[in-house]
Amino acid sequence: MPPSPATDTLSLTAAVDALHGSGFPAALVRLIQQQVAFDCALLLGVGLRPVYLYDNLHHQRALLFDRYLTRHFSQDPFMQALEQGLGAGVWTLAQVSRGRLDPEYRHHFYQATGWQEEVGLILPVRGGLTLMLFLGRLDKRSSLSRDELARLEALFPLVHSLCRQHWREETPRLARSPARSDGTDLKGAVEQAIASVGGDQLTRRERQVAGLLLQGLDTEAIADALGIGSGTVKNHRKHLYAKLNLHSRAELFSFFLNHLITAPAGAPP
Structure with a gap:
């Protein structure tokens, strides 16, 4: 059931109030949750490697640090699609994987974590900085409906604008190794x-x-x-x-x- 306008206003106000503070990512996720229910959220900055910015994971959270950020991110279909020019917007796992999900990645991530449904928001915020916000459902939830996807797509311009404002001057530590000369200490x-x-x-x-x-x-x-x-x-x-x-x-x-x-x-x- 869609949220009431009053709920929408409260969530939006909270997100705007949190801009440029450490609580902004959580407030942004709560704003989105008012439109579409999901179990998990993960926000990454994307460079040569993804860098962790925020999550609300509770189930198998250690896998994020022990496996995904260190090894398996290169098999992530969203990351692969982004490397191939995936544009800003709301994308489902089915759209980016085209039915060809790497079996090893399926085993080490989706089966291990229980994520059955995943949507990715691709958010370029300025030159050289793109954010990826993953929204996941665990196996107890139903598949994402067309109406829910439409609500996410309608909300995307607002989410994108808020992210551009928040990260306009702030510099997340992107996971890209700086080029260091041999003389670097x-x-x-x-x-x-x-x-x-x-x-x-x-x-x-x-x-x-x-x-x-x-x-x-x-x-x-x-x-x-x-x-x-x-x-x-x-x-x-x-x-x-x-x-x-x-x-x-x-x-x-x-x-x-x-x-x-x-x-x-x-x-x-």
């Missing part, structure tokens, strides 16, 4: 990536705690290094995990590796 690049992990989503102290976690320090060692209590360290860790939507140190390492690959050379922390 790799140690310096790693240290810089550690210092800037999480970007403006985290406070300075939270970035410090994240950096020390990435270096393998335990709670007591971090407390000693920063001159704070172990309880304070635990609170900072809890908050930074929540802000980055992480649940373990393993996910933090995966998040950092993606950031390390994509952080621009010479960018300030």
